[in-house]
Structures are given as structure tokens and as C-alpha cells.
Amino acid sequence: MVKNNILLLALCGLLACATTTSTAKTSPYDNTCTKTENYGKIDAHEVINMQNKTTFEATEYIDCADGRNLVVITWEGVHNKANANLAAQIMTNFFNHFHADEHIQYLLVPEESGENIFVYKFENYEPQRTIMSF
Secondary structure (H helix, E strand, O other): OOOHHHHHHOOOOOOOOOOOOOOOOOOOOOOOOOOOEEEEEEEEEEEOOOOEEEEEEEEEEEEEOOOOEEEEEEEOOOOHHHHHHHHHHHHHHHHHHHHOOOOOOEEEOOOOOOEEEEEEEEEEEEOOOOOOOO
């Protein structure tokens, strides 16, 4: 129940996140990729104890030196299953918010992800129509 309420707060809050081009932290992708203006920051509060929160940030990088496009999600707070699941939900909402009319496929890059950071590579795709006969 608590997990669902935290997810709900995080999902609702991401839609209200502001876009900005500046962050205080630097990323290893700042030198090898182009950082876009697609950026979101959200605090997810526990329903039972509103003092406990986890802050998530999502930043988009395109045209990386190796040809990839990336979204990097980081968070402050504990690295546990609940926060990892929230980060994955935030990834979905990131694309729904910033790329609503595009067809995007994305995949976690495990070798670049770690404690309190998830790195996803993404690309646009052209949907294929399949005619099914019954």
C-alpha cells in the first residue's frame, strides 16, 4: 500500500516538474554528449512519514560520441528496490512528458548503471503495422 502511494506521488509529481538547463552536478556524459533542455527533478515523499523523501533527477543527453542517446536518472537517498522501481516509473513518465508524440524505445544500460543511477539508451522508431486475420 505504501509503495503504491509513493509511486502515485512520484508519477503525479513528474508531470509538474519544471524544465531547466542547469544543474549543480556534473555528469561524465557532459563532455561526450549534448545535454538537452529535457530535465526533470521530483521529490517522492513517503505517505506514512512525509519527512522521508527521495529526490529523483532525469537528464537527457543526445548525439553522444558513440552515437547513443541517453537518459540518466539519479536519486538521493537509499538504494533499495522501492527507489529502483520508482526510477523505472520515472523513466516512463519522462518520455510521456517530453516526447509524448514520438515513438521511443529504451533499454537500461546495466554496465553504466549502479547505485543511485540508472542509464537508459533510447531511440526513435517507426511503428510497424501488422494486419491480423482471424
